[in-house]
Amino acid sequence: MDMCCRDNCNSFPPKSKDEINVDYSKHGIEGVNPGDKVIPSAYCWPAELVSPRVAYEAYEEEVPVIDMAGLNDQVAGGVVASDIEVVKTRIAAEMAMAAETWGVFNIVNHGVPVELLQRLKTEAHMFFNLPMATKKELFIDKDATTGVVLRGYGFKVERNSAAKCSWSEGLFVTNDASFLQDCASKIHSQDCERKAFVATVVEYETALRKCTMQVLHLLAQGLGVDPEHFDRYSDEGSEIIQRWNYYPPCPEPDKTLGLLQHTDASLVTVLELGDVGGFQVQRGGKWVAVRPQKNGFAILIGDMLEVMTRGKFYSVPHRAVVNKSKPRLSIGTFLAPNRTMDIISPPDLPTPAEQPDTRPEYRPFTFAEYVIHKFSKQPGRAFVRYSMQQKGASTLVA
Numbered sequence: 562m563d564m565c566c567r568d569n570c571n572s573f574p575p576k577s578k579d580e581i582n583v584d585y586s587k588h589g590i591e592g593v594n595p596g597d598k599v600i601p602s603a604y605c606w607p608a609e610l611v612s613p614r615v616a617y618e619a620y621e622e623e624v625p626v627i628d629m630a631g632l633n634d635q636v637a638g639g640v641v642a643s644d645i646e647v648v649k650t651r652i653a654a655e656m657a658m659a660a661e662t663w664g665v666f667n668i669v670n671h672g673v674p675v676e677l678l679q680r681l682k683t684e685a686h687m688f689f690n691l692p693m694a695t696k697k698e699l700f701i702d703k704d705a706t707t708g709v710v711l712r713g714y715g716f717k718v719e720r721n722s723a724a725k726c727s728w729s730e731g732l733f734v735t736n737d738a739s740f741l742q743d744c745a746s747k748i749h750s751q752d753c754e755r756k757a758f759v760a761t762v763v764e765y766e767t768a769l770r771k772c773t774m775q776v777l778h779l780l781a782q783g784l785g786v787d788p789e790h791f792d793r794y795s796d797e798g799s800e801i802i803q804r805w806n807y808y809p810p811c812p813e814p815d816k817t818l819g820l821l822q823h824t825d826a827s828l829v830t831v832l833e834l835g836d837v838g839g840f841q842v843q844r845g846g847k848w849v850a851v852r853p854q855k856n857g858f859a860i861l862i863g864d865m866l867e868v869m870t871r872g873k874f875y876s877v878p879h880r881a882v883v884n885k886s887k888p889r890l891s892i893g894t895f896l897a898p899n900r901t902m903d904i905i906s907p908p909d910l911p912t913p914a915e916q917p918d919t920r921p922e923y924r925p926f927t928f929a930e931y932v933i934h935k936f937s938k939q940p941g942r943a944f945v946r947y948s949m950q951q952k953g954a955s956t957l958v959a
């Protein structure tokens with residue numbers, strides 16, 4: 562990497578002591594002054610949406626941690642081919658079990674360079690540290706006909722009865738060249754820095770595509786199906802979308818949320834949790850705080866994989882909580898399948914031992930169709946409408 566003028570960036574990410582006196586308006590949180598002890602009603606969610614509350618670092622149950630060492634360090638580790646197959650089989654089984662029982666797991670030793678991740682996080686911190694007026698120049702771009710978010714900056718206002726705001730800001734990033742140029746020119750004044758910004762985002766996307774595909778192949782192996790089934794959706798026409806999330810500290814964290822409970826529309830999501838707690842998943846009617854693993858990723862099963870596995874893998878409901886003193890940055894990377902191919906299960910999906918086969922069966926639909934419905938009408942497990950068991954479901958009018 563060209564280091565010429567990036568040495569100026571050493572002050573990022575900002576030290577957390579600088580962040581205690583948060584300039585909330587810079588982060589899109591309206592009506593709060595530094596030192597305020599209460600938050601405006603626009604951010605106070607109805608109790609039923611925030612409860613049961615679990616504090617940001619109240620780790621009780623541990624989400625499975627899967628160590629991928631041995632898969633990506635063959636050369637350095639001197640692992641011979643037959644050993645790799647043994648390692649792969651073990652990891653595939655662990656992943657499939659976690660995908661079935663949790664819908665989420667952590668991976669470590671995933672092969673994505675830590676240095677690349679650091680570079681991306683530095684860029685993300687610099688972006689969120691920009692003045693609000695500058696960030697707003699990158700305001701969310703939506704598809705004119707479908708209303709689906711393409712890329713850009715924004716805050717989340719949940720369309721629940723109370724229309725409450727989330728305690729967070731976010732940037733959707735794709736590899737669209739002019740968008741990346743635009744972002745780079747807001748963050749950096751020098752040409753070499755701008756080039757480095759674009760290179761970092763693109764390099765991260767490439768590394769994450771590789772990592773995501775490896776996880777998807779292992780999940781297919783653990784499930785007992787041909788991995789090529791998923792390749793058809795994730796090669797041409799698929800998209801890697803990053804979402805950078807920033808959660809400022811909050812004087813009354815129990816009253817609000819960084820992100821409301823949701824599932825991801827993706828096949829799978831790779832989430833870099835940062836080093837502060839806040840990410841929580843639902844399991845057995847409880848919220849479980851997920852402990853960030855050093856240099857690890859959380860892998861979330863998305864809606865499309867739950868549909869394709871006919872419910873064997875679980876698209877896990879998750880949310881983000883905030884805390885009083887520590888800002889938090891997370892980077893989500895979503896693998897969105899080809900938008901125009903029908904979403905269908907692998908033909909070799911093993912049949913369950915128990916009979917009759919009660920697994921849900923979905924009528925074919927496209928991802929393009931799905932996202933329009935999910936994001937405009939039915940946030941959450943919107944795919945149930947395609948279930949053929951649910952009487953009349955497949956004939957619902959969009």
Ligand SMILES: O=C(O)CCC(=O)C(=O)O
Binds near residue numbers: 880893
């Ligand atoms: O930041 C987090 O903990 C959750 C982010 C998330 O769920 C998302 O971006 O979809």
Ligand SMILES: [Fe+2]
Binds near residue numbers: 823824825879
């Ligand atoms: Fe999510």
